[in-house]
Amino acid sequence: MTDRRRQAQMLVDAWLRDDDTLVRVYAFHLLVDRDDAPAEFLIVSGSALPTGRVEPFGFGPSSVVPFPTRIAEVPSDEFEERKDDPGYLPAGWRLKDAEVLVARDAA
């Protein structure tokens, strides 16, 4: 497992600890050549608020995750309904190219 993959998993493990309703985490651009390149995460969770579109927010690195991230969160029902709609995901976020870090049923 690469460092970035392991560091990303630590972040995801933290999310799982405080959200029983989290069902999917997709990672985009996680494995890249540059260590300081941002990685992007899409969280699908029953606790997310509906916005009608995937809206990522940007965050700086930390001691555990030493690369910048862009993170978005969407509700499970909205995601299932709209995931194939044009414009629902930001440019460059393609589910078919994403790495699935979490795939589970809701608690």
Add this chain to the structure above:
Amino acid sequence: MTPPDINARWARAYHRQAASDFETYKQLAATELPRCHALHYLQMTTEKLAKAYRLAGEPDASPMTVRVHTLGNFVQLVFRSPKSIDRLGLRRFQVKYERRSLADFATAVSRLAPAVAEYLQPRNVEYPWEANDGAVLAPIDDAFADFGPSNRVMRNFLSLLSVAIEEFVVVP
């Protein structure tokens, strides 16, 4: 200049203005002036800070309008950020309910703006509105006690905004 470079400039500018709005909020909140004036700055702080983080999160997006739940999602994601692991540590187990209550509170703050309140509830911090009983109220007539210092969620929300202002960076 590429769209990401332009958005980085916008993100930094939104962040600077949000930080200044927050300082103004704190100064107004410490006075005897009607609470609506301080809350106006709190609402603007939250909206501009969320926009700064959004521009950092989607570098080719145009400066956007904020939907009613955008601020709530922003607050939830501050709890998801990489630095939250450093910040929360073992407290992570306790934040499940705090995260959602603060997100709901952020949504309530966004509804203090008349442009949003118009569709959901008339009560706002800038312009008069007609109450259910037909009375016309000005913001200075409302104590906005639900946004007062005795509200624990309000205190936690202010702490979270301080952290988010301090931790902001433009993602390359």
